[in-house]
Amino acid sequence: MTTLTDPPKESFRLSMLLNDTRYRSLTMQAIAALLLALAIVYLGNNLIQNLRAAGLNISYGFLGSASNYDINQTLIEYSSRSTHLRAAVVGILNTLLVAFLACVTATVFGVIAGVLRLSPNWLVRKLMAVYVEIFRNIPVLIWIIIIFTVMTASMPAPSAFRGEDPASSMLFGAFAFTNRGVYVPAPVWGAGSLVVVVVFVLSIIGVFAYRRYATKLLYDTGKLLPMFWPSVGILLLPAILAYFIMGSPIGLDYPELRGFNFGGGIKIGAPLIALWFALSIYTGAFIAENVRAGIQAVSKGQTEAAAALGLRPGRVMNLVVLPQALRVIIPPLISQYLNITKNSSLAIAVGYADVTATLGGITLNQTGRAIECVLLLMLFYLTISLLISAFMNVYNNAAKLKER
Amino acid sequence: MSDTHAQSVAFVRETAIPPAAPPSTAAGPVKWVRDNLFPTWANALLTVAALYVIWLVLSSTLPWILGGVWNTNSLAACREVLDGRSAACFSVLTERWHQLLYGFKYPSELYWRPNLALLLLFFAAAPVLFFDLPRKLLIFTGLYPFIAYWLIWGGTILAPLVALAGFIAGYLIYARLVKASFAKGFLGGIAAAVIVWGIGGYLIPAGASDRAMLEAIPSRDLGGFMLNLMLGVTCVSLSLPIGIALALGRQSNLPLIKGICVVFIEFIRGVPLITLLFVASVMLAYFFPPESTVDLFLRVVIMITMFSSAYIAEVIRGGLAALPKGQSEAASSLGLDYAQAIRLIILPQALKISIPGIVNIAVGLFKDTTLVSVISLFDIVGMIRGPILASTDWNGVYWELLMFASILFFVVCYGISQYSQWLERRLATDHR
Numbered sequence: 058m059t060t061l062t063d064p065p066k067e068s069f070r071l072s073m074l075l076n077d078t079r080y081r082s083l084t085m086q087a088i089a090a091l092l093l094a095l096a097i098v099y100l101g102n103n104l105i106q107n108l109r110a111a112g113l114n115i116s117y118g119f120l121g122s123a124s125n126y127d128i129n130q131t132l133i134e135y136s137s138r139s140t141h142l143r144a145a146v147v148g149i150l151n152t153l154l155v156a157f158l159a160c161v162t163a164t165v166f167g168v169i170a171g172v173l174r175l176s177p178n179w180l181v182r183k184l185m186a187v188y189v190e191i192f193r194n195i196p197v198l199i200w201i202i203i204i205f206t207v208m209t210a211s212m213p214a215p216s217a218f219r220g221e222d223p224a225s226s227m228l229f230g231a232f233a234f235t236n237r238g239v240y241v242p243a244p245v246w247g248a249g250s251l252v253v254v255v256v257f258v259l260s261i262i263g264v265f266a267y268r269r270y271a272t273k274l275l276y277d278t279g280k281l282l283p284m285f286w287p288s289v290g291i292l293l294l295p296a297i298l299a300y301f302i303m304g305s306p307i308g309l310d311y312p313e314l315r316g317f318n319f320g321g322g323i324k325i326g327a328p329l330i331a332l333w334f335a336l337s338i339y340t341g342a343f344i345a346e347n348v349r350a351g352i353q354a355v356s357k358g359q360t361e362a363a364a365a366l367g368l369r370p371g372r373v374m375n376l377v378v379l380p381q382a383l384r385v386i387i388p389p390l391i392s393q394y395l396n397i398t399k400n401s402s403l404a405i406a407v408g409y410a411d412v413t414a415t416l417g418g419i420t421l422n423q424t425g426r427a428i429e430c431v432l433l434l435m436l437f438y439l440t441i442s443l444l445i446s447a448f449m450n451v452y453n454n455a456a457k458l459k460e461r
Numbered sequence: 462m463s464d465t466h467a468q469s470v471a472f473v474r475e476t477a478i479p480p481a482a483p484p485s486t487a488a489g490p491v492k493w494v495r496d497n498l499f500p501t502w503a504n505a506l507l508t509v510a511a512l513y514v515i516w517l518v519l520s521s522t523l524p525w526i527l528g529g530v531w532n533t534n535s536l537a538a539c540r541e542v543l544d545g546r547s548a549a550c551f552s553v554l555t556e557r558w559h560q561l562l563y564g565f566k567y568p569s570e571l572y573w574r575p576n577l578a579l580l581l582l583f584f585a586a587a588p589v590l591f592f593d594l595p596r597k598l599l600i601f602t603g604l605y606p607f608i609a610y611w612l613i614w615g616g617t618i619l620a621p622l623v624a625l626a627g628f629i630a631g632y633l634i635y636a637r638l639v640k641a642s643f644a645k646g647f648l649g650g651i652a653a654a655v656i657v658w659g660i661g662g663y664l665i666p667a668g669a670s671d672r673a674m675l676e677a678i679p680s681r682d683l684g685g686f687m688l689n690l691m692l693g694v695t696c697v698s699l700s701l702p703i704g705i706a707l708a709l710g711r712q713s714n715l716p717l718i719k720g721i722c723v724v725f726i727e728f729i730r731g732v733p734l735i736t737l738l739f740v741a742s743v744m745l746a747y748f749f750p751p752e753s754t755v756d757l758f759l760r761v762v763i764m765i766t767m768f769s770s771a772y773i774a775e776v777i778r779g780g781l782a783a784l785p786k787g788q789s790e791a792a793s794s795l796g797l798d799y800a801q802a803i804r805l806i807i808l809p810q811a812l813k814i815s816i817p818g819i820v821n822i823a824v825g826l827f828k829d830t831t832l833v834s835v836i837s838l839f840d841i842v843g844m845i846r847g848p849i850l851a852s853t854d855w856n857g858v859y860w861e862l863l864m865f866a867s868i869l870f871f872v873v874c875y876g877i878s879q880y881s882q883w884l885e886r887r888l889a890t891d892h893r
Contacts (some may be wrong), residue, residue, distance in 0.1 A: 086717040093721065100748045107747045178504045179497035180511045194874035195867045196828035198842060203867075206859045399733035405835055417739055427743035434739070435732045442731035 148415035167344025192342035205331035240312035328409035351386035564684015615675035623661030643800030704773030729771035780815030820881035
C-alpha cells in the first residue's frame with residue numbers, strides 16, 4: 058500500500074520571481090506598471106513645469122467666450138458673436154456632413170468601378186484599372202488641392218453669367234457652377250408640406266410591407282407577384298396625389314444673379330465640393346478593389362451550382378453571389394467609411410470649416426489653448442471611430458458564418 | 462471496282478484538302494475585338510462610351526502637354542511665348558525643380574549629399590527587399606542609417622559614430638547573454654548601449670560641428686520631395702519593430718500589458734493623422750524637459766512613427782492570428798521558451814503572411830507624409846502651395862506643379878505596390 062503524500066512545500070525564493078512561470082507574469086506586469094507610472098510622472102511633471110513657465114493653466118472656460126470669427130458654410134445658426142463651443146459644433150456638423158456625402162458617393166463610384174473591373178469588356182476593364190491605380194497611388198491631399206483648383210481657377214466667376222450674351226449660362230436654368238461654389242435650387246416648405254412628407258414616409262413603409270407580403274405569399278403558395286411596378290406605384294402615386302390635393306405646397310427657390318453674386322437657392326461652397334468629390338473618387342478607388350475582391354471571393358462553384366439549378370443570371374447574382382460577397386465586402390467598406398471621416402480633417406487645406414479647421418485651427422490660434430483644443434478634437438474623432446467599430450462588430454457577429 | 466465508286470458517284474477526292482486558315486471572324490484580331498469589345502449590344506455601347514471618355518481626356522490634355530513651354534523665366538514670359546495658346550508652362554519645373562525636390566533652403570552646392578544618400582538607400586534596401594542577395598549585404602543596411610544621417614545633416618562624424626558604437630556594444634552584450642536567457646540579453650544589451658552613449662556624449666567636444674568635414678544643415682532647412690522620402694523611410698523602418706512589439710503585446714496573456722497595447726493602438730487608429738501632427742507642432746513640446754529644444758522634424762517623426770506603428774501592429778496581429786495554434790504548442794512541447802518560440806517559430810511565419818499588409822501601410826504612410834504641409838513644414842506640397850505659387854514669377858501655374866508632384870508620388874507608390882505583388886507571388890509556397 059503506497060500513499061500519496063503532498064510534495065514538501067517549497068519555500069518562496071526571490072529567484073522564483075524570474076524563473077518560475079507562476080510568478081514571472083506578475084513580475085513582468087509589475088515592471089510594466091512601474092515603467093508606465095514613471096513615464097506618466099515624468100511627462101506630467103514636464104507638462105506642469107512647462108505650463109508654469111509659460112503662465113498657462115488647463116481650463117475649458119474659453120469654450121464659453123465669443124469666437125469673433127465667421128464661418129462661411131454653416132448648417133446651424135452661427136455668427137461671430139457665438140461662442141467657441143458653438144463654432145466647434147458647427148465644425149462637427151460640417152465634418153459629419155462632408156463625411157456622409159462622401160461615403161454615399163464613394164460607395165457609388167466604388168461599386169460601379171469594382172463591378173466594371175470584372176467586366177468582360179477589355180477596354181472598360183483596363184480603363185477602370187487605370188482609374189484605380191491612378192487614384193490609389195497619389196495622396197488624397199493632392200487630389201483635394203487639384204479639385205479645389207479646378208473649382209476656383211477653371212469655373213467662371215458669377216459676373217460671367219451677366220449681360221445680354223453671357224459667357225456662361227446656368228444648367229437647366231437651375232444650377233450655376235461658379236468659382237465660388239455651385240448654386241442649386243432650395244426647396245421651400247409651404248403650408249401643408251408636412252402632409253406630403255408624412256404621406257411619402259408612409260408609402261415607403263408601404264413598399265416594404267408589400268415586398269414582405271409578396272415574399273410570404275411566394276413561400277406559402279408559390280405564387281409570384283410582380284415586384285417592380287407595384288413598388289414604384291406605391292412609392293410615388295400617393296405622394297404625388299397628396300402634393301396636388303394640398304395645392305403644390307413644396308416649391309423650389311431658384312438661384313438667380315443679384316448684383317455681383319447669386320442669391321436664392323443653396324450655395325455649396327467650392328471647398329465643400331472639392332473635399333467631397335476628392336474624398337469620393339479617392340476612396341472610391343479603394344472601395345472598387347474591395348468590391349472586386351469580394352465578388353472574386355465567392356467560389357465559381359456557387360455560380361455554377363446556381364446555374365445548374367436553373368436560376369437566371371440576374372437571380373444568380375442577387376440570390377447567390379451578392380449575399381456571400383457582401384460578407385466579405387462590408388467590413389473593409391466600413392473601415393473605408395472610417396477613413397473618409399478621418400481624411401475629412403484635410404478640409405483645413407482648402408478652408409472648409411470642419412471641426413479640425415474651427416476647433417483645431419482658428420479657435421486654437423485665437424485662444425492659444427493648444428492642449429485643450431487638441432484633446433477635444435481627438436475625443437471627437439475617437440468617439441466617431443469607436444461608434445463605427447462598435448457597429449462593425451455588431452454586423453460581423455450577425456453576418457458571421459454560423460458554424461456547428 | 463468497288464474501291465473507286467466511279468459508277469455510283471461523279472467525283473471522289475482521293476487526297477486530303479490542305480487545312481484552310483480559319484475565317485477572319487473566328488481568329489486573330491477581329492475575333493479578339495469581337496469577343497472583348499463588342500460581344501453584346503450593351504458591351505458595344507460600353508466600349509463606345511469608354512472610347513469617348515478616353516478621347517475626351519486625351520484630346521484636352523495631350524495638346525496641352527505636347528505644346529508646353531520649357532524655357533522661360535516667369536509665367537508672364539511663358540504666356541508671351543504661348544501667345545494665347547492653351548498649353549503648359551513646364552518652365553516652372555525647369556526653373557524650380559531644385560526647390561520641389563530639396564526645399565528652398567538646402568544649399569544647392571550640397572545637393573550631392575542627399576543624392577548620394579538616396580543612391581545608397583537602394584543598396585541598403587536591396588538585401589531587405591530581395592532575399593536572393595547575399596546576406597552579408599545586411600551589414601551595410603545596418604550601417605546605412607548612420608551614413609545617411611551624417612550625409613544629410615552633416616556636422617561632426619563623431620555623433621553617428623558614437624550612436625553606432627552604442628548599438629554595436631549593445632548587440633555584442635546581447636549576443637553573449639542571450640544564451641543564458643532572452644531577458645538578460647535584452648536588458649544587458651540596452652544597458653551597454655546606454656552606457657556607451659553616455660560616455661560618448663561627454664567625449665564629443667563642444668563645437669565639433671563647426672569645423673566638421675561636412676557642413677552642418679539644420680533640419681528646418683530640409684524640404685521638398687526629399688522631406689517626404691525621409692519621413693516615409695524613417696518612420697516606416699522605425700515603426701516596424703515597435704509595431705511587432707505592440708502586436709505581440711496585444712496577443713499576450715498578461716492583462717496589464719495587453720491593456721496598454723490595446724489602448725495605444727485603438728487610440729492612435731481612432732484619430733486622424735492631422736490631429737497627431739497638431740500634437741507634434743503645438744503640444745508635444747510641453748512634454749519634453751523645459752530646457753530642451755526638440756526640433757519640429759524630430760517631433761513629427763515621433764508622431765508619425767507612433768501612427769504607423771499602431772497600423773503595422775494591427776497588420777501583424779492579423780498575421781499572428783492566421784497562424785494555427787499548433788505552431789506555438791509544438792514550439793512549447795519542444796521546450797522552447799516564449800522568446801525563442803516567438804523569434805524562431807512564430808514571427809518568421811507571421812511576418813511572411815503580413816508582408817502585403819505592411820507594404821500597403823508603407824504606401825499609405827508615404828502618401829500621408831504630404832500632410833506635414835499643413836503644419837508648415839515645406840515638403841513638396843508645402844513648397845508648391847507656399848513659396849512657389851506665392852512668388853510673383855509663378856503665381857497661377859497650378860497644373861504643371863501638381864502634375865509633377867502627382868507623377869513623383871505615383872511612380873514611387875506604384876513601384877512599391879508592384880514589388881509587393883511580386884513578393885506575394887514569390888512567397889506563395891502553398892500549392893494552388
